[in-house]
Structures are given as C-alpha cells and as structure tokens.
Amino acid sequence: MYKLNALVYTSATLMVLLTGILSPAKAQTTESQSLDDNSETLESESLGDSSNTFVAQAALEAADENGWYVSLGPSLIFDYPIDIDSDGPVAVTTAPLVPGGPAVVTNIPIDISLDTETGFGINGAVGYRFDDARVELEVAYTNNDVESITVNDLDEISLDGEIESTQFMVTGYYDIPTNSRFSPYIGGGVGIATLTADDIETDIPGLGLVALDDTGTSFVFQVKAGVGYQISRQANIFLGYRLHGIPGQDFEVFDTDFDADTFLVHSLQLGARYEF
Numbered sequence: 001m002y003k004l005n006a007l008v009y010t011s012a013t014l015m016v017l018l019t020g021i022l023s024p025a026k027a028q029t030t031e032s033q034s035l036d037d038n039s040e041t042l043e044s045e046s047l048g049d050s051s052n053t054f055v056a057q058a059a060l061e062a063a064d065e066n067g068w069y070v071s072l073g074p075s076l077i078f079d080y081p082i083d084i085d086s087d088g089p090v091a092v093t094t095a096p097l098v099p100g101g102p103a104v105v106t107n108i109p110i111d112i113s114l115d116t117e118t119g120f121g122i123n124g125a126v127g128y129r130f131d132d133a134r135v136e137l138e139v140a141y142t143n144n145d146v147e148s149i150t151v152n153d154l155d156e157i158s159l160d161g162e163i164e165s166t167q168f169m170v171t172g173y174y175d176i177p178t179n180s181r182f183s184p185y186i187g188g189g190v191g192i193a194t195l196t197a198d199d200i201e202t203d204i205p206g207l208g209l210v211a212l213d214d215t216g217t218s219f220v221f222q223v224k225a226g227v228g229y230q231i232s233r234q235a236n237i238f239l240g241y242r243l244h245g246i247p248g249q250d251f252e253v254f255d256t257d258f259d260a261d262t263f264l265v266h267s268l269q270l271g272a273r274y275e276f
Contacts, residue, residue: 003222025210065275068128069136073271075121075242077142082163083261084212084267090254092207112151112210112253114200116163119144123269125171134173139188140244142265146197147196161200161212165246167220168195181230186223193220195249195260216249216260226271236273240268 089107120143127136146161171189178184200212226240247262 001195022275025259030102043257054064066129067129067276069125069134069273069275071123071125071127071136071271071273073238074141075123075142075267075269077119077144078266079118079144079147081265082114082116082263084112084114084251084253084258086253087257087259090256092254093131108152110152110207110254110256110258111214112149114146114163114197114212114256115145115148115150115156116144119162120222121267121269123271127171129275132175132177134175134187135173136173138169138191139145139167140169142267148201149200149202149210151207154204154207157202157204159200159202162198164196164198165193167222167244169220169222171222171224173224175228183230183239184226185228185256186225188221188223190219190221193218193246195246197251210253212251212253214251214253216251218248218250220244220245220246227271234275236275238269238271238273239270240269240271242269243267 086109088109090110091105091107092110093103093105121141123138123140125136125138127134142165144163146159146163148156148158150156151186169189169191173186173187176184176186194215194217196215197212202210202211222242222244223241224242226238228236228238229238243264243266245262245264246260249256249260251260
C-alpha cells in the first residue's frame, strides 16, 4: 500500500513538472504563429497599399505633365428642330379662286420648321496640357437626316434630305483631380460653323414647291462635361456630353432670305486621347 501511494505521488509530481515545461513552449509557439500571421497580414496590406499608391501616383504624374496630345472620337447626335423665318413677306402664288380665273399672288410671312432624326458625328482635336488644364483646336462634323417639315403651322409633311454641319473651335478644359485613374472634366469653346441643308425639297399644298439646298456660316459655341480614364501614362479614354449651339444661320427659300433661330444640339461622345 505504501508503494502504491508513493507511485501515485511520483506520477502526479511528474505531470505537474511536464505541464510546467510544455505550457511556456506552447505559449511561445502560439505567440510565434500569431506574430507570423500578423507579419504576413501587415505585409499583404502594405503591398496592397503600395500597389494602389503606385497606380494613383502614376495617374497623378501623367495628369501633372505638360505636353501635346491628339484626340479622336465618334458622336451620337440627338434629333433637334430648326426654325427658319423669312426676313419679310414672301410672294406666294396660289390657285385661282374660280376655275379659269387668274392665279392669286399673296404676300405672306413664311415660317419653316424642320425636324431631324438622330444622327452621327465625329470630333478630332490637337491640344496642349497645362497640368490640370487643357486647350485644343477642334474640328467636328455632324450629320442628321431630316424627318419632316412644317410651313406656317400647316400639316407636317414627311420628306428626305439632311442637315450637315462642320465646326472649327478653340476649346478649353479643366480636369478635376481625384487621386485615381478616373478624371472628370468640364470644358467650353467657341468657333465658326457651317450649316448645310442638303436636298430638302417638297410640295406644300397651297404654297407650292419648297426647296432648301443652301449653306450658311455663323458663330458656334459649346459646353462639355464627362469623365476620362487613364489607361497608361500616355493613353486616356473618355465618355462625354456635348451641347453646342448655332445662331444666326442664313438660307434662301422662295428666292428670299431666311434666318434660322438659334438651335441647340445635344450629343454623346466616346473617344480616346494620346499624349506625347
């Protein structure tokens, strides 16, 4: 019995000693693993932050550089109306009041309204960047088919023909810094535009043949807004909205001068810019 008690006592003592020895080692191992995990997490976060910082820094450096660039992009030109008014009364010959009688000539003012369909366009430019600001020389072309014509509020008549415009403008931009690859921008410009009414012709009951095939030149203005995305230090793509207005165009109809009211054209443009 004495030997059994001694054996139990000795076993218990050994268990206590082993527990005391292994516990610090286990704690040290756990602490070491925790430190390794924290180190890997911090390293991963540091690499991720460094990568994001590098991308943002590259975009910032590209945006801060001065230099020449070129841009090109197609446009979707939304439909728009054009109102054209005669400078004064127009002599209009109508049918006789009674069969076999003389034709009736009436002097009346003429108001013509053209409605266009959604068309297309293209813009090209050469510019220079000054940090976050840009200035460029731009050439734009737009083309819209004519859908219908209304004369003096008479019934609308469908017809063929098209309205073409070529614009030469000086445009300024401001690129809003965002510390990322995305860069919103706003801009505006002025210039000269030609407007061509091509093969617009129809017969208006009571008025006769209305033919509009003429080109006029006038002032043009525009405002722009959109967002660009920096693909690389030199390449940028952008999606933008453009509003341009053309006032004071002159046309000739019925051998009489007609003045077009100022009309506004809305469009969307997707383009690319390359900086040298």
